[in-house]
Amino acid sequence: MRGFSELDLGPVESLGVSVVSQPGATLLSLTADALGGRPQGIPADWRAHIRANAPSDSIDVLSPLFAPDHSGVPYCLTPDTTARSVPDIATYLEQVADLSPDVLLDDLTSDFDGAVPPQWRPVVDHPRHWIASYVRVLEAVWTAFAPIWQRADPLLKRETERVGTAVVGGTLDVLLAGINSRYRFEGTSLYVPDVDPEKFSLNGRRLLLIPVISGSSASIFSFEQPDVAWIGYPMPGMGLLWESRKPPAAGDPLTLIVGEMRALILRRVGRPATMGEIASVLNCSASTATYHCGQLEMAGLIVRERHGRHVRLRRTDRGDSLIDILT
Template sequence: MARFSELRLGPLETVPVSVVAQPGVTLMSLVADALGGRSQGVHPTWRRALRSAVPEGAEAVLRPLFAREYSMVPDCLTPTAPLWETDLSVQLERLAEVPSEVLLRELEADFEGRVPRQWQGVVDRPKAFIHAYAAILGAVWEAFGPMWARAGSLLARETERVGVAVVSDALPLVLTGLGPKIRFSGQTLSVPDPHPETFERGARRVVLVPIVSGRGASVFSFDRSDAVWFGYPVPGLDTLWTAQEADPARDPLTLVVGSLRAGILRELVRPCTMGSLASALNCTPATVTYHCAQLETAGLLTRERRGQHVMARRTASGGALVNLLSG
């Protein structure tokens, strides 16, 4: 059952609102989806591209941040502070130079002196973690940067739309249409959160951050002293994905193995469970299982049961076929 944190805004006519096209929020949404197992609705084509762009072992490095027991990114590791700094290269340079003692101090404070087990490797080698983490974020943004640039007109249009809504007392219309995961009722905004809390806005500014990642994007911070902010899918996002999709009739891999099997092979840039494949390709687990069986018979992938899950991975032949027909 989904759980939600709540932000109590107070009377909307008194709420100061800004819009910031903050690329760091988009970056964290992309990382959460492609590498952290937290779905943001990123298009499968881009999810595969981002997974291919990062260093080997990136998911293991990021595991503490997205652990199911407690999902948390320390403030010093977020490329969103200060929120008003929209040059991501500056943010990433600053992040790579975070002193070890700053990270350790934040972990100690965030977990009230009882740092969870999944963070122990970070505590033991904080500087190595910071360098690996910064390299992963840099690789993701290097791959996605052209898409962010293409989204410039969408972001400009959204900034104008919200500005008009604020001056014309139509802010409730904006807040009720912020994507499938964000709810607004009365004076309260609710966002999905595995560890829900209730926050009062007080006198803080509200900052809306349009995200260029996926239709299910939801990233937020309600505990800053200067502002509360939340990210949501920029309207018109689907037009970016549509423009990027290849024509299936001209895709050599699709012509050889079919569209769904081509999608499976491309998704398996890293081993996946049947469930994650089905989710990524928007089909049922039974359908994925059938097509994986055919690909396994052809020697293009292997399957192995691990506990309650069946893991699929490309064989050398499967990888060679994808590379040959995707040039």
């Protein structure tokens, strides 16, 4: 049964955070969705395109990584997020191709406390052959996807600006609360869905935010590195890339922080409004409006109040302050 791993960030106001453009995280997310049976929200036509261009044995090669009971990528196969300059995909794949089989086997032994699960047995028996097959699969996935990544630079720059604005404006907790619809942010902890749930503490390490250009529910992370913890999350606005359109120019600061829909909600509830009125403003379903309002309520920016038979929403003092700062 899937649960949630917890990362205790400590006081958010003193959190060290950086945005990192790491194509390797996107590659792993694409691979997990298209070939590993781990949905990340990739559009169906692109999922089909990646599968059609992948080697015929891809699913067999990847099966140890995405087994139902023991899902995870050994540390030695993950992208290096601590380098002073993030390597491109070609360099990352060269590093994996040159990986010593002994390093891979040591990581597997450490990850599973010496009891390596059966699905990893073919890798243990023939590590060099498996590494070469794994790199071959990743190369095919990236070749199929590369046109999307090549158009991503404006969105990556915009996301860096969005996070920087949140840090400077003291609204990083608001940003973290809405970073991924699959995550929860409560108190000082971020909860992420995980097949093997564990509890981690940042303990003064730097938090790296890695925008992932794969799908709307992308989730990939590593909390065990000694110097940093990193989270891969859906790049806001990535649908524009899939649809081969140019990304829009950066909007107002409030939209950069909370997103377009939640910015519209915050501005509308300067005076009390019903959920139906909000859904009308957003031109969306009641369930979508309820979801976005729930996220804003969790962040302490709006509150529900009963007026007779009706429930209305209005901004809190914190919500008013955010509007004042960013207007």
